[in-house]
Amino acid sequence: KAGVTQTPRYLIKTRGQQVTLSCSPISGHRSVSWYQQTPGQGLQFLFEYFSETQRNKGNFPGRFSGRQFSNSRSEMNVSTLELGDSALYLCASSLMASGLAKNIQYFGAGTRLSVL
Amino acid sequence: DQQVKQNSPSLSVQEGRISILNCDYTNSMFDYFLWYKKYPAEGPTFLISISSIKDKNEDGRFTVFLNKSAKHLSLHIVPSQPGDSAVYFCAAAVGNEKLTFGTGTRLTIIP
Numbered sequence: 434k435a436g437v438t439q440t441p442r443y444l445i446k447t448r449g450q451q452v453t454l455s456c457s458p459i460s461g462h463r464s465v466s467w468y469q470q471t472p473g474q475g476l477q478f479l480f481e482y483f484s485e486t487q488r489n490k491g492n493f494p495g496r497f498s499g500r501q502f503s504n505s506r507s508e509m510n511v512s513t514l515e516l517g518d519s520a521l522y523l524c525a526s527s528l529m530a531s532g533l534a535k536n537i538q539y540f541g542a543g544t545r546l547s548v549l
Numbered sequence: 550d551q552q553v554k555q556n557s558p559s560l561s562v563q564e565g566r567i568s569i570l571n572c573d574y575t576n577s578m579f580d581y582f583l584w585y586k587k588y589p590a591e592g593p594t595f596l597i598s599i600s601s602i603k604d605k606n607e608d609g610r611f612t613v614f615l616n617k618s619a620k621h622l623s624l625h626i627v628p629s630q631p632g633d634s635a636v637y638f639c640a641a642a643v644g645n646e647k648l649t650f651g652t653g654t655r656l657t658i659i660p
Contacts, residue, residue, distance in 0.1 A: 437592065466647075468650075473652060474652060475553075475555075475650045475651050475652035476593070476638060476640075476648075476650035477650075478647045478648060478649070478650075481647065489646065489647045491647065523592055523593070525592070537595045538595070538648070539592075539594075539595075540585075540592025540593045540594070541592050542590060542591050542592050543592055
């Protein structure tokens with residue numbers, strides 16, 4: 434069974450640009466969550482999608498948005514990039530929607546975004 | 550406001566000895582706790598979890614202890630092996646809400 438796939442693995446952008454990251458969950462998983470990992474901040478929750486609906490949202494500005502498609506694949510978009518957006522963006526999928534925390538999340542290897 | 554804290558950024562332990570990773574939290578509403586392990590260039594992988602109704606959960610070489618009065622969580626690895634070298638994240642949640650992660654502790658096992 435294939436794991437969570439994130440593309441691209443690496444991305445370099447300049448300030449002011451926008452970026453779209455992609456995540457394909459494990460087959461059969463319907464919940465997809467996104468996290469930002471930066472040194473000293475750990476993993477910060479961005480948002481979670483289930484059945485194409487956003488169910489939970491973290492404390493990030495509106496420049497960060499996402500969506501989920503009918504095949505459970507998800508995309509995350511960041512507009513008007515800032516230097517501080519440089520981070521590793523991780524996607525995680527889980528089997529069930531209810532009890533987010535109590536369902537094991539399976540992570541992809543992440544997309545490393547560098548903003549110059 | 551960091552509700553889940555891992556105050557030791559790094560830890561080195563001799564192979565065969567016990568590794569103890571610590572995690573403190575401030576939100577008394579947290580009722581579910583997890584540990585994830587992360588190797589370089591890979592995503593975190595689930596290791597072990599514990600519900601707030603328990604104070605200990607064991608899985609092979611890994612044991613998680615929960616001290617609710619102290620709002621403290623610890624992960625014990627016995628015996629430590631070179632393959633255990635990784636970054637360990639603790640995480641906590643209230644009910645069905647999102648996971649809140651700590652900042653991670655880099656564990657290095659010395660052969």
